[in-house]
Amino acid sequence: MIELSLFNVLDLLGTTAFAISGALAAMNRRLDLFGIFIIAFVTAIGGGTVRDTLIGNTPVTWMENIIYIYLIGVVTIFSIIFRRKLNYLKKSLFLFDTIGLGIFTITGVEIGIQNDLNPIISITLGAMTGTFGGVIRDILCNEIPVIFRKEIYATACLIGGLAFIILHEVGVPQDLIYLVTSLTVIIIRLIVVKYHISLPSFYLSSEKTPL
Amino acid sequence: MIELSLFNVLDLLGTTAFAISGALAAMNRRLDLFGIFIIAFVTAIGGGTVRDTLIGNTPVTWMENIIYIYLIGVVTIFSIIFRRKLNYLKKSLFLFDTIGLGIFTITGVEIGIQNDLNPIISITLGAMTGTFGGVIRDILCNEIPVIFRKEIYATACLIGGLAFIILHEVGVPQDLIYLVTSLTVIIIRLIVVKYHISLPSFYLSSEKTPL
Amino acid sequence: MIELSLFNVLDLLGTTAFAISGALAAMNRRLDLFGIFIIAFVTAIGGGTVRDTLIGNTPVTWMENIIYIYLIGVVTIFSIIFRRKLNYLKKSLFLFDTIGLGIFTITGVEIGIQNDLNPIISITLGAMTGTFGGVIRDILCNEIPVIFRKEIYATACLIGGLAFIILHEVGVPQDLIYLVTSLTVIIIRLIVVKYHISLPSFYLSSEKTPL
Numbered sequence: 128m129i130e131l132s133l134f135n136v137l138d139l140l141g142t143t144a145f146a147i148s149g150a151l152a153a154m155n156r157r158l159d160l161f162g163i164f165i166i167a168f169v170t171a172i173g174g175g176t177v178r179d180t181l182i183g184n185t186p187v188t189w190m191e192n193i194i195y196i197y198l199i200g201v202v203t204i205f206s207i208i209f210r211r212k213l214n215y216l217k218k219s220l221f222l223f224d225t226i227g228l229g230i231f232t233i234t235g236v237e238i239g240i241q242n243d244l245n246p247i248i249s250i251t252l253g254a255m256t257g258t259f260g261g262v263i264r265d266i267l268c269n270e271i272p273v274i275f276r277k278e279i280y281a282t283a284c285l286i287g288g289l290a291f292i293i294l295h296e297v298g299v300p301q302d303l304i305y306l307v308t309s310l311t312v313i314i315i316r317l318i319v320v321k322y323h324i325s326l327p328s329f330y331l332s333s334e335k336t337p338l
Numbered sequence: 339m340i341e342l343s344l345f346n347v348l349d350l351l352g353t354t355a356f357a358i359s360g361a362l363a364a365m366n367r368r369l370d371l372f373g374i375f376i377i378a379f380v381t382a383i384g385g386g387t388v389r390d391t392l393i394g395n396t397p398v399t400w401m402e403n404i405i406y407i408y409l410i411g412v413v414t415i416f417s418i419i420f421r422r423k424l425n426y427l428k429k430s431l432f433l434f435d436t437i438g439l440g441i442f443t444i445t446g447v448e449i450g451i452q453n454d455l456n457p458i459i460s461i462t463l464g465a466m467t468g469t470f471g472g473v474i475r476d477i478l479c480n481e482i483p484v485i486f487r488k489e490i491y492a493t494a495c496l497i498g499g500l501a502f503i504i505l506h507e508v509g510v511p512q513d514l515i516y517l518v519t520s521l522t523v524i525i526i527r528l529i530v531v532k533y534h535i536s537l538p539s540f541y542l543s544s545e546k547t548p549l
Numbered sequence: 550m551i552e553l554s555l556f557n558v559l560d561l562l563g564t565t566a567f568a569i570s571g572a573l574a575a576m577n578r579r580l581d582l583f584g585i586f587i588i589a590f591v592t593a594i595g596g597g598t599v600r601d602t603l604i605g606n607t608p609v610t611w612m613e614n615i616i617y618i619y620l621i622g623v624v625t626i627f628s629i630i631f632r633r634k635l636n637y638l639k640k641s642l643f644l645f646d647t648i649g650l651g652i653f654t655i656t657g658v659e660i661g662i663q664n665d666l667n668p669i670i671s672i673t674l675g676a677m678t679g680t681f682g683g684v685i686r687d688i689l690c691n692e693i694p695v696i697f698r699k700e701i702y703a704t705a706c707l708i709g710g711l712a713f714i715i716l717h718e719v720g721v722p723q724d725l726i727y728l729v730t731s732l733t734v735i736i737i738r739l740i741v742v743k744y745h746i747s748l749p750s751f752y753l754s755s756e757k758t759p760l
Contacts, residue, residue, distance in 0.1 A: 154539075154540050157539050158539060159490075159536060159537035159538060159539045160537045160538060160539070160540075161490075161492045161493050161496070161537060162492075162539070163539075163540070165492055168462075176392065180391055180392065180602055180607075181598065181602065181607065181608060181609050181612065182607055182608045182612065183394070183605070183607025183608055185391075185392065185393060185394025186392065186393045186394055186453065186455065187392050189459075190392065190393065190455055190459050190463070193456045193458060193459060196458055196459065196462060207540050210540060242608065244608065244612055245615045247615060247618055248611075248612050248615060248618065251590075251618060252612070266688075279581075279583075281583045281584075281587055282583050285583070325581060326581035326582045326583060327581060327582060328576075328579050328580060328581045328582070328584075328585075329576050329582075329585070329629050329632060365750075365751050368750050369750060370701075370747060370748035370749060370750045371748045371749060371750070371751075372701075372703045372704050372707070372748060373703070373750075374750075374751070376703055379673075387603065391602055391603065394605070396602075396603065396604060396605025397603065397604045397605055397664065397666065398603050400670075401603065401604065401666055401670050401674070404667045404669060404670060407669055407670065407673060418751050421751055477688075
């Protein structure tokens, strides 16, 4: 079993949040029972799987501990039963996606630091861990990946990751860092979407260049 | 060279079936000679490559043995020459996809068991090994991935994987398990498509929730 | 730091070329600042990451050396500042994509040889390393992947890879091989596109077969 440190609790919370977002997206696409489970599963484990594969931590995490599959199975059934309540909240998919993003970004940065990677590389790894599950969910459900919409998305991860590195250097206790920086990512994204804040884009011209 | 155990014969048969399905899909998209080979190659080795990468079996299988590239090359040429006969069969793409699915699901479960993974995780690994090549083929050829259509697809893998684990626990000889469970997956899929059987889906509402 | 052998200089040149092609594609899609960086990053490191993951060289190269992230960051800013000049050249995206393709194909073949892979497998690995970044760029930017258009693309990689193996067997000095074979790939692609040369394709029929 997983030891119940704050790190592991956050990891399971992030898994739960992304699994709900995946199940909601799949129900929107009218997939059947197993289709819903598959999208929930891939969304929940996608970021961590890419992270583990790139650093060479194999077999990847969800293969070493059965709790992930059970948790995602329970969350899928829960999401199907309470689908109208979740829908009633209207912004649930956005909310759970954001919670998963915040938590997984920080666990990704932590794993990078633990593997003695350069801090900037660890932040990049955190951003990948946080965003990859959602990108895969959106590609499979034929949505424009959330990462490419007008909202600031990856930027929230980068700021959270930077905060992690700074607090880590300063010597703040680990558990406090986890909470503060996860919340940083989540709050930035909530504010940014609420107030329609966006970064500048740079157009080449009104026409596309020939490839 | 590969030792010619039943496991390896099945592996090469599955590779052949998926390569044919890839070559047919590529010819449908009017790709040129190398485009056809590339889609055949990716379809045939996709599932096994993901399986090997996730469990850390690197270099992946097709890199350790030249027979896979040669086999896929020969199958591609064969598919091009006999394309009208294959087309005449009308349902060939579906049929070869199903054969590949059945065989690769079972080899994936077997590799999971060999690596001491939990039985449920091994079934998941088997389902991934069986379906991933076809999903990649469909994404690259711009088709709706077969796994998300109304037919029961992943479900057939899960039932076959479950049968594998049960027969394995009961102590049935390996070779018999391979044959019975591969055929289980194939037959379930054939029956399901023939009789238009499908699992229930759960709609959120008539409109999409805002992401 | 990276030792500045010709191999490493070429690797950084290929990274630069692909990062520019990614940044141009992202500006075409009107992505914001970080969106541009992300596409530039993924295009530049995609091929090498897949290569490293498949042969088990983890953590992957860009994680072991911070120079890649810095270089891609600088190239992104450079591409944004000089976007009108790059656009003025009209064919810049095509040109930088081709340079990256030529160089990365050859570094992929070399890494295969260094890992004692079969020469034909090394050529396949080289073709994957050369093409994968561009395929990912095109999928993320919602373009038809360059590899599937009418032009000869993967074929150029295969010819360059074959030339590499032959010159290697004959005993030509490494640095000379790198230059000659990278240029071979680049020149073949330039000529092929200029003169609209294409390989034959094989149609199944005027209608698509049912999948």
